[in-house]
Amino acid sequence: MRLFGRMVLGTVRDMAPVVLVVLFFHSIVLGQPISRLFPLVEGALLVVAGLVLLVYGLELALFPLGEALANALALRGSFVWLVVFAFLLGFGTTFAEPALTAVAAEAARAAASSGAIDHTPESLERYAFGLRFVVALAVGCALTLGVVRIVFGWPLPPLVIGGYVLVVALTFVAPPAIVGIASDSGGVTTSVITVPLVTALGIGLASSLAGRNAMSDGFGTIALVLVMPMLFVMAYGALLSWI
Amino acid sequence: MDLMRELWSTLGETAKDVLPVASFMLFVYCVVLRQKLARARNVIAGLGFVTVGLALLLLGVDKALFPAGRMMVEQLSPADAHDASAAPSWTSFHLIYLFAFCITFAAAIAEPALFAVAQRVNELSGGAINTWGLRIAAAAGVALGVTLGCMRVVAGVPLHWCLIAVFLVIAVQTVTAPRVILPLAYDTGGVSTTVVTVPVVAALGLGLAELLPARNPLLDGFGMVAMACTVPAITVLAYAQIAMLLENRARRRRPESD
Numbered sequence: 001m002r003l004f005g006r007m008v009l010g011t012v013r014d015m016a017p018v019v020l021v022v023l024f025f026h027s028i029v030l031g032q033p034i035s036r037l038f039p040l041v042e043g044a045l046l047v048v049a050g051l052v053l054l055v056y057g058l059e060l061a062l063f064p065l066g067e068a069l070a071n072a073l074a075l076r077g078s079f080v081w082l083v084v085f086a087f088l089l090g091f092g093t094t095f096a097e098p099a100l101t102a103v104a105a106e107a108a109r110a111a112a113s114s115g116a117i118d119h120t121p122e123s124l125e126r127y128a129f130g131l132r133f134v135v136a137l138a139v140g141c142a143l144t145l146g147v148v149r150i151v152f153g154w155p156l157p158p159l160v161i162g163g164y165v166l167v168v169a170l171t172f173v174a175p176p177a178i179v180g181i182a183s184d185s186g187g188v189t190t191s192v193i194t195v196p197l198v199t200a201l202g203i204g205l206a207s208s209l210a211g212r213n214a215m216s217d218g219f220g221t222i223a224l225v226l227v228m229p230m231l232f233v234m235a236y237g238a239l240l241s242w243i
Numbered sequence: 244m245d246l247m248r249e250l251w252s253t254l255g256e257t258a259k260d261v262l263p264v265a266s267f268m269l270f271v272y273c274v275v276l277r278q279k280l281a282r283a284r285n286v287i288a289g290l291g292f293v294t295v296g297l298a299l300l301l302l303g304v305d306k307a308l309f310p311a312g313r314m315m316v317e318q319l320s321p322a323d324a325h326d327a328s329a330a331p332s333w334t335s336f337h338l339i340y341l342f343a344f345c346i347t348f349a350a351a352i353a354e355p356a357l358f359a360v361a362q363r364v365n366e367l368s369g370g371a372i373n374t375w376g377l378r379i380a381a382a383a384g385v386a387l388g389v390t391l392g393c394m395r396v397v398a399g400v401p402l403h404w405c406l407i408a409v410f411l412v413i414a415v416q417t418v419t420a421p422r423v424i425l426p427l428a429y430d431t432g433g434v435s436t437t438v439v440t441v442p443v444v445a446a447l448g449l450g451l452a453e454l455l456p457a458r459n460p461l462l463d464g465f466g467m468v469a470m471a472c473t474v475p476a477i478t479v480l481a482y483a484q485i486a487m488l489l490e491n492r493a494r495r496r497r498p499e500s501d
Binding site (some may be wrong): 014015016018020021022024025026029030032034035037040041042043044045046047048049050051052053054055056057058059060061062063064065066069070072073076081085088089092093096098099106107110133156157160161162165166167171172176179180181184186187188190191192193194195196197199203213214215216217218219220221222223225226230 | 246256258260261263264265267268269272275276278280281282285286287288289290291292293294295296297298299300301302303304305306307308310311314315318319326334338342343346348349350353355356358359360362363364367368401402403406407410414417420423425426427429430433434436437438439441463465466467468469471472473476479484
């Protein structure tokens, strides 16, 4: 109970900057009456309640579950299982991610308005579905690469910087309309559920393998999740424009 | 009563988000690997907290943060922004840049994934990496990225030039920064752009693109998240580099005082 009380206080403190920024710009910079902000109070209280439960739940469930699973997979010693699991986790969570579904629909409308595809519902849906599939494939590959990297102890910088170089090269080949969508797709797929899970998996795996360090080997998979969708979506866009 | 109904439907959506992942993990752990789940009650309760907490948070963000962002962008814009013929210079939007920086910094501080990861990093590093230091460095990166993203949309600079510039800085820092921190630093961008930051960034991007007659709200709204999730690597690496510099200087000074 005391822990819970401390968490409520901590969350109120974490939310304070947001409230102060809105208050400052609303009342001091714009000189608006404070009563116009009253409709937002309800939402702000919901945010605080949600954050308390969410952070508490993440530490109670997702971190232990992710680390226990990584430990068990590493002890089992089956490399194939590990790779299959990583790919399925990445592909499945991304394909079902509501934020990605919303962005894919918006991207289809953007593509239609720029004349890349027709304005019919079918072609919009096909475009959005294709985009979701490609991003999910990219995240599946990113998690697989992340796990393989931890197992073999490959250094991360060449992978990430190499990915950046490829992204830059592709921006000159891919149609301009897809560059913005592709660049955002990495950040959109990292959700509050997947980030702690993937982090816990990396830490658990690195700490149960001999010769791996949780700090320098366990992290880095999220970075691949950011780069890989950029690459895949741009390549997909370039391919579509050639066909 | 409306609130209860909205909460109920949001809860349904977050359950669809959490349950498949959780049941997949539990299936692999308990059935495929035949392990017994330690403290199963905690894990189940925790998953419940995550589902309910996420629903409350999404609803609250939708009711408070998103409308606040939209409202502010509209009110803080220069008076002639809507006028295509006046072509306001990109510097006349300085109040929007300032607001964008402050609100995204504040949002990233409140980001639950960043908080959870920063705490885990603090434990793993034996206290060497400060929780608040990491959160502030990451939040500054998100804020800087989004502010640059706003300037880009107003000035009409193509996104790929901004990305090239960001990648170049990261590449230079990769060579000079301490190696241990690199994976964590690359990760922070994704860690700090989840459930609180992304809606705020979306509100800013959408509000800004609607404001400018020369911009297509659909096409120019994209690219903001990309800036928000690449720039934090720069600030976290800079934080590590400054910490290393200070430590080196302190070490050099110590022998003299002996």
